[in-house]
Amino acid sequence: MLSPMATKARSAPSEGEALGGVTLVLGPEDLLVDRAVAAAVASVRASDPDADLTELEAASLAPGALAELTSPSLFASARAVVVRGLDTLPAEAADAVLSYAKDPQPDVALVLTHRGGQKGRGLLDKLRKARVRVVACEALKSYELPTFVIREARGAGGRISEEAAQLLIESVGSDLRALAGAASQLISDAGGVITEEAIRAYFAGRAEVTSFAVADAAVTGRTAHALEQLRWALRSGVAPVLVTSALASGLRGLAKLAGAPRGLRDGDLAREIGVPPWKVKTLRGQLRGWSQEGLATAIQAVARADADVKGGADDADYALERAVLAVSRARSEG
Amino acid sequence: MSEVSGVWADLVGQEPTVAVLRTAARAAAARLAAEAAKSAGEGAAPSQPAGRSGMTHAWLITGPPGSGRSNTARAFAAALQCERQGCGECTACRTSLAGTNPDVTLVRTEQLSLRVDEIRELVRKSAMSPVGRRWQVLVVEDADRLTEQAADALLKSLEEPADRTVWVLCAPTVEDAVPTIRSRCRLLVLRTPPTTAVAQVLQRRYAVSPDLAVFAARASQGHIGRARALATQEEVRARREQVLSVPSKLRDLAGCLTAAASLVELAAEEARAATAELDATEKAELERALGVTGSGGRGPRPRQLQAAQKELEDQQKVRAKRLQRDALDRALLDLVAFYRDVLVVALGASAELVNEELRDDIERRAHANRPELILRQIDAILACRDAIAANVAPLLAVESMTIALLEPTRR
Numbered sequence: 001m002l003s004p005m006a007t008k009a010r011s012a013p014s015e016g017e018a019l020g021g022v023t024l025v026l027g028p029e030d031l032l033v034d035r036a037v038a039a040a041v042a043s044v045r046a047s048d049p050d051a052d053l054t055e056l057e058a059a060s061l062a063p064g065a066l067a068e069l070t071s072p073s074l075f076a077s078a079r080a081v082v083v084r085g086l087d088t089l090p091a092e093a094a095d096a097v098l099s100y101a102k103d104p105q106p107d108v109a110l111v112l113t114h115r116g117g118q119k120g121r122g123l124l125d126k127l128r129k130a131r132v133r134v135v136a137c138e139a140l141k142s143y144e145l146p147t148f149v150i151r152e153a154r155g156a157g158g159r160i161s162e163e164a165a166q167l168l169i170e171s172v173g174s175d176l177r178a179l180a181g182a183a184s185q186l187i188s189d190a191g192g193v194i195t196e197e198a199i200r201a202y203f204a205g206r207a208e209v210t211s212f213a214v215a216d217a218a219v220t221g222r223t224a225h226a227l228e229q230l231r232w233a234l235r236s237g238v239a240p241v242l243v244t245s246a247l248a249s250g251l252r253g254l255a256k257l258a259g260a261p262r263g264l265r266d267g268d269l270a271r272e273i274g275v276p277p278w279k280v281k282t283l284r285g286q287l288r289g290w291s292q293e294g295l296a297t298a299i300q301a302v303a304r305a306d307a308d309v310k311g312g313a314d315d316a317d318y319a320l321e322r323a324v325l326a327v328s329r330a331r332s333e334g
Numbered sequence: 335m336s337e338v339s340g341v342w343a344d345l346v347g348q349e350p351t352v353a354v355l356r357t358a359a360r361a362a363a364a365r366l367a368a369e370a371a372k373s374a375g376e377g378a379a380p381s382q383p384a385g386r387s388g389m390t391h392a393w394l395i396t397g398p399p400g401s402g403r404s405n406t407a408r409a410f411a412a413a414l415q416c417e418r419q420g421c422g423e424c425t426a427c428r429t430s431l432a433g434t435n436p437d438v439t440l441v442r443t444e445q446l447s448l449r450v451d452e453i454r455e456l457v458r459k460s461a462m463s464p465v466g467r468r469w470q471v472l473v474v475e476d477a478d479r480l481t482e483q484a485a486d487a488l489l490k491s492l493e494e495p496a497d498r499t500v501w502v503l504c505a506p507t508v509e510d511a512v513p514t515i516r517s518r519c520r521l522l523v524l525r526t527p528p529t530t531a532v533a534q535v536l537q538r539r540y541a542v543s544p545d546l547a548v549f550a551a552r553a554s555q556g557h558i559g560r561a562r563a564l565a566t567q568e569e570v571r572a573r574r575e576q577v578l579s580v581p582s583k584l585r586d587l588a589g590c591l592t593a594a595a596s597l598v599e600l601a602a603e604e605a606r607a608a609t610a611e612l613d614a615t616e617k618a619e620l621e622r623a624l625g626v627t628g629s630g631g632r633g634p635r636p637r638q639l640q641a642a643q644k645e646l647e648d649q650q651k652v653r654a655k656r657l658q659r660d661a662l663d664r665a666l667l668d669l670v671a672f673y674r675d676v677l678v679v680a681l682g683a684s685a686e687l688v689n690e691e692l693r694d695d696i697e698r699r700a701h702a703n704r705p706e707l708i709l710r711q712i713d714a715i716l717a718c719r720d721a722i723a724a725n726v727a728p729l730l731a732v733e734s735m736t737i738a739l740l741e742p743t744r745r
């Protein structure tokens with residue numbers, strides 16, 4: 001099996017590596033799937049620039065259609081046939097796919113995508129037995145995201161530290177396409193090295209950064225600073241729901257750390273909580289002063305604030321201030 | 335029990351409503367016959383419709399989710415189109431039930447509201463004569479999702495309907511329908527069907543074992559679609575079991591958060607299972623409609639196709655979101671039923687438990703906790719439903735709930 005990370009599927013295709021065979025792109029991560037498909041098509045084009053490309057949904061594949069698309073052609077140009085969504089292939093077309101996989105045409109690259117999961121599992125197993133080439137595109141876990149960003153940066157000819165990668169994730173979110181886009185943009189802007197300063201400058205006033213600043217201040221009991229950050233965030237147009245969401249996610253991390261089994265090493269702990277390893281240290285610092293009861297109270301206060309904000313409370317700003325105060329108080333009382 | 339057959343056979347436990355609708359269908363048929371006789375005989379237009387009693391042109395069918403509102407509406411539509419008032423076998427019956435009869439229009443929405451332009455289109459149709467010789471039936475399955483504006487558009491047609499037009503609106507409760515609409519319809523209230531009736535239907539139609547049928551009927555609390563899914567799909571039973579394992583996982587704060595995350599993920603999984611196939615079929619249909627066939631789709635995709643695909647994907651996302659919300663709500667209702675069972679036992683009432691198979695755990699909780707606490711737990715789940723309906727982030731709302739469910743002795 002090939003690497004799940006983008007770099008492999010992205011790296012320059014060796015000439016015609018998909019030609020004459022079947023490539024199974026397996027997994028739910030759209031960006032990686034698209035890249036794997038593009039790489040396979042590119043490898044066909046590399047050996048024959050005039051190659052034909054056909055793309056279709058598996059759900060619309062009639063039993064005879066595959067034979068027609070892959071039958072030897074008089075004009076002997078290479079062909080790439082991309083069939084997306086094998087999990088929705090009509091049952092009666094499965095045999096045609098399988099028998100083609102066992103005896104593929106030399107001038108055709110058949111690329112199949114499947115989101116993973118139970119549907120069409122039987123066909124997948126048989127395809128594997130038929131020795132098709134498998135490209136895994138698993139969804140990335142949150143602790144794998146920094147590695148992804150680092151490789152993206154490297155792929156775009158630059159560098160980024162793990163801390164900066166994490167900041168980028170907090171600023172952009174976990175969508176791979178958005179992350180890849182931001183990484184390559186920053187590389188071309190900053191000329192090689194993406195620093196935390198560059199990210200902050202790039203996303204200045206961006207919602208996620210400032211709402212996380214509010215949350216960081218609130219969970220560490222710096223009440224006045226938290227309120228200051230909150231006012232600033234709201235003035236610069238941050239949507240109130242992003243503040244409740246940042247508060248919730250901050251408290252969630254602390255509660256998970258508080259409840260994690262004792263004696264775990266940081267790496268295992270990070271996996272258990274679902275954060276990158278370096279973040280464990282930050283969380284441990286923030287957890288000082290918190291009790292489980294206090295965290296429970298704080299989470300409920302944030303849930304109420306989210307309801308206030310979304311239920312169109314007359315004064316969403318006030319609902320948020322109250323939530324920030326409730327979080328600070330829950331820390332000192334618990 | 336009176337014999338119930340034809341299109342009415344599967345309206346489980348709704349005998350009073352079925353009786354009303356059968357009378358109406360007979361009256362409607364009598365009116366058609368009288369009109370035919372008059373126009374053949376004297377040639378004078380009928381001044382007063384014969385067989386007026388029992389039949390009316392606007393109906394509002396209400397009932398709790400799963401009680402079979404839309405099935406009832408379809409059965410009635412079939413009975414109006416059928417020469418034998420709902421034999422269940424003729425073409426008119428079958429096409430009406432399947433939604434392919436040209437004189438039966440079924441309107442439902444996967445969106446959160448019915449748009450005014452959809453209703454205007456429907457009203458335009460309602461003014462026309464039926465294609466066939468009987469009635470034009472317009473069924474609005476989600477009348478609770480009519481916007482004010484859409485309801486206004488509908489009003490005039492309800493007040494002065496075309497001669498052969500029948501409206502059938504459906505909503506969960508009468509309060510869900512806009513008042514002006516409500517007052518212009520004849521109201522029919524479906525009840526929650528009794529467990530035994532649901533179990534019988536499950537056994538008869540899906541040939542499941544009596545034990546499984548009774549379990550599914552009980553666990554679904556009268557929701558027929560849910561009962562069918564529980565009786566026939568292993569993975570639906572497995573998901574329900576996981577939902578009901580939540581109370582036993584609430585031992586500390588971290589347990590509450592983990593349980594909350596798993597509830598939200600279970601709902602997402604259910605929505606995915608329900609939509610994956612449908613999404614792909616719709617996508618394929620769209621491609622076919624726009625001329626991308628198996629062998630003709632070479633080269634880059636045309637812009638028009640991409641725009642249409644984008645629109646379809648947006649609609650599918652909205653639907654997935656709604657299904658996920660519905661699934662989460664169902665899970666919360668399963669939890670409400672669990673804590674209600676605890677309350678029933680705690681109060682010493684000897685009622686049938688919804689979760690009979692969890693009796694040991696339920697009795698242990700009933701003895702360990704005071705009724706006031708159990709009531710607070712039920713309130714916490716209901717509050718979570720409200721919060722999610724009010725758009726609170728689902729995970730956060732459910733976390734807040736599981737924390738509230740934590741029992742003090744364990745905290």
Ligand SMILES: [Zn+2]
Nearest residue numbers: 416421424427
């Ligand atoms: Zn019939």
